[in-house]
Each structure stands twice: as structure tokens, then as C-alpha cells.
Amino acid sequence: MTTPQQGRATEDTWMFPPADGWTFDQVKDLELPFDWELVDGQIVVRGQTKFWHNRVRDRLLIALEAARTERYEVVTEQCVMVDDSNISKPDVIVFEPHKLEPLQLECVPVNKLTLVVEVVSPGSRQDDRVRKPALFAAHKVPYYWRAELGRDQRVAVHEYWLNADTLSYFPAPSHPVHHDKLITELPFPVEIDLAVRFGL
Structure with a gap:
């Protein structure tokens, strides 16, 4: 209606x-x-998120914040303006604040994003695995991480890079999936301990 x-x-x-x-x-x-x-x-x-989702999100946020260079800002649950009819709220984003007014900022423009991180919940699988990667790739966001809880109750982070020709993501060549420890140089050098178990 x-x-x-x-x-x-x-x-x-x-x-x-x-x-x-x-x-x-x-x-x-x-x-x-x-x-x-x-x-x-x-x-x-x-949907409402569970403890493990928020724990993983916060661990990624803290590590990215600690490792970031002055060029970037890191924030969680911040609205992103894709266009006037599409407003997304990724779990964590890394963006370039240059020419943005932090005291006036309501939504981060999608063209300022460098990295989007989503932690998959039971109610967000389709969005986090299909819709959002396609959306952010189409708007040329360079990097996308998808964190999931495996059957062994351990966290895995899937790291994707943008193919600028096809505007789609492909698995990072040397480290497509991180277990126990996430080590990457992009968008800046960071090392994140993923060795946390839930429900064991």
C-alpha cells in the first residue's frame, strides 16, 4: 500500500x-x-543482534581504529548515503573525512568509503553475502570484509577487493579468508586476533 x-x-x-x-x-x-x-x-x-555479533564487530572496530592512519576515520553503525533512496548502516566503515564537516555530518557519502565490514547474522545472510557487496562494489568502494561464525563456532573474515573494470568484488589473492588472525596491508596495515570461540 x-x-x-x-x-x-x-x-x-x-x-x-x-x-x-x-x-x-x-x-x-x-x-x-x-x-x-x-x-x-x-x-x-x-534485526536485533546477538552478543557474539557485537563482540566481533567491536573487536574489528577497535583494531581498525588503533591501526588507522590520519587519512582515515573508523566508525560503527554509521549511516552511509548511497543515494537519496538508499541509506545503509554497515557494522563498521573506514572512510576518508577530507572535506566533510564532522559536526554537521549525518550520513557518510558512499564515495568516501574505503572499507565496509559486515558481520553476518542469521537474518542478514542474503544482504551481507549478496546485496550489500553488489551495492558497494557498484559504487566503487575498494574493500569489503564479511565476518561469519563457522560451524566450529570460530570467526572467519572473508576479505574482498574491488575489480574496477567489472565493479564486483573478488577474494583477496593471498589471503581470501582469515582464521585465528587477520593480517592485511589494505587499506592500511592491521593485525587482528580472531582466535575467539563462542558456545564452547
Whole structure:
């Protein structure tokens, strides 16, 4: 169901977008009892995450923050403006803040991203494995990491690099999947201890 209403979304109308979908300006001030993203003009609820997801996300965030050079900023759960109808909230992003006003910044422009990190939850598998890599590759984000909890209850991080010709990601040549320890030089040198087990 859609509504011709073109004003701002409210707590009563957010689920009835206009025919062309909501825009960021129409939904940015919403106060909803859940976290959400804007996907093709539709508000999509982000599911509740579990302890292990947040622990892995925070471990990656802390290590990236400690290793980053002055050229970059690292942040978690920050909205990214892909376009006016698509607002994403990756688990962790590395971006270049040059020419951005930090006190005024609402969403990081997608063209400022250097790395996107997603930690896969049961409710986000399709998004994190298919939709989001395609989305960020199409917008030329150089690097994408996907962290998952394996059947052995150990964390694995899949590292992808952008193919600039096809605008798609391919596994990092020398280290496509990291177990126990993530060591990479890109986008800057970082070493992350992944040797944590859950549920054992």
C-alpha cells in the first residue's frame, strides 16, 4: 500500500511510502522503536543482534581504529548515503573525512568509503553475502570484509577487493579468508586476533 503523501514520514505513516518511495530527508528524523535502513525508498527493519555479533564487530572496530592512519576515520553503525533512496548502516566503515564537516555530518557519502565490514547474522545472510557487496562494489568502494561464525563456532573474515573494470568484488589473492588472525596491508596495515570461540 502506498500513499500520495509527499511530506515527512511519521511514526504512523512510515510503512506507507509514496509511490516513488521515501527519501532520506523524509525519514531522517523518525523516532522508531527499532533500527532501520532505507532500501529503494522502503524502510527495512534491522534485526536485533546477538552478543557474539557485537563482540566481533567491536573487536574489528577497535583494531581498525588503533591501526588507522590520519587519512582515515573508523566508525560503527554509521549511516552511509548511497543515494537519496538508499541509506545503509554497515557494522563498521573506514572512510576518508577530507572535506566533510564532522559536526554537521549525518550520513557518510558512499564515495568516501574505503572499507565496509559486515558481520553476518542469521537474518542478514542474503544482504551481507549478496546485496550489500553488489551495492558497494557498484559504487566503487575498494574493500569489503564479511565476518561469519563457522560451524566450529570460530570467526572467519572473508576479505574482498574491488575489480574496477567489472565493479564486483573478488577474494583477496593471498589471503581470501582469515582464521585465528587477520593480517592485511589494505587499506592500511592491521593485525587482528580472531582466535575467539563462542558456545564452547
